[in-house]
Amino acid sequence: MAGTDIPSGGDRGQAYTLEGFIGAMVVLMATLFALQSVVIMPSTGGVDRSDQAQRQQEALDALVVAAEDGNLSETLRRWNGEGGFEGTDGQLAQSGDYRRYHPDTFANKSTLGRILDDRFNARGGGYNVEIHPKGSENKTLVHQSGPPPSSVTASYTVTLYDDQYVTPDRDRTLSDLNESESAISELDNGSNNPVYNVVEVRVVAW
Numbered sequence: 001m002a003g004t005d006i007p008s009g010g011d012r013g014q015a016y017t018l019e020g021f022i023g024a025m026v027v028l029m030a031t032l033f034a035l036q037s038v039v040i041m042p043s044t045g046g047v048d049r050s051d052q053a054q055r056q057q058e059a060l061d062a063l064v065v066a067a068e069d070g071n072l073s074e075t076l077r078r079w080n081g082e083g084g085f086e087g088t089d090g091q092l093a094q095s096g097d098y099r100r101y102h103p104d105t106f107a108n109k110s111t112l113g114r115i116l117d118d119r120f121n122a123r124g125g126g127y128n129v130e131i132h133p134k135g136s137e138n139k140t141l142v143h144q145s146g147p148p149p150s151s152v153t154a155s156y157t158v159t160l161y162d163d164q165y166v167t168p169d170r171d172r173t174l175s176d177l178n179e180s181e182s183a184i185s186e187l188d189n190g191s192n193n194p195v196y197n198v199v200e201v202r203v204v205a206w
Contacts, residue, residue: 056152063156
């Protein structure tokens with residue numbers, strides 16, 4: 001009886017090689033198809049770089065506009081004569097800390113607050129405002145919440161002078177107030193130096 005033809009060892013090896021090659025091609029094509037179906041966007045990882053850059057520019061623009069009309073300096077000199085800032089809300093003080101502005105109050109009292117409210121709060125975001133005087137305690141004027149990872153920071157430096165008035169009363173200059181009345185300490189830079197302090201105003205926005 002004639003038996004079934006059995007492939008020789010060489011034929012069997014060629015068949016296995018062909019099967020392996022076809023299998024590799026299938027895997028390769030599947031991988032290429034998967035890679036082509038994934039679109040890498042700028043926001044991959046949860047951060048949109050272009051959006052961050054736009055928000056940072058808006059925060060810086062707010063600082064520059066407020067500085068150019070003089071209101072940013074006036075905001076830093078708005079003291080209550082008790083070592084704090086005039087118009088701040090005592091309910092926002094934390095653990096006996098100094099008082100802070102409510103965002104609505106800050107918007108009513110300063111150009112910076114009005115612009116930040118329009119550009120961030122009105123769009124569902126938020127902001128914090130910190131001041132960093134040279135040689136003095138850092139303070140927070142507005143604190144809405146802890147900033148998210150996607151937040152941006154912009155800053156502007158303001159120079160305060162001895163002969164500038166404390167606002168809003170404008171009855172005494174910065175150099176007229178003693179340490180307990182001043183919200184920002186005076187630099188120990190000699191009696192002939194007209195600079196009272198140099199303050200970095202920092203906005204953290206999201």
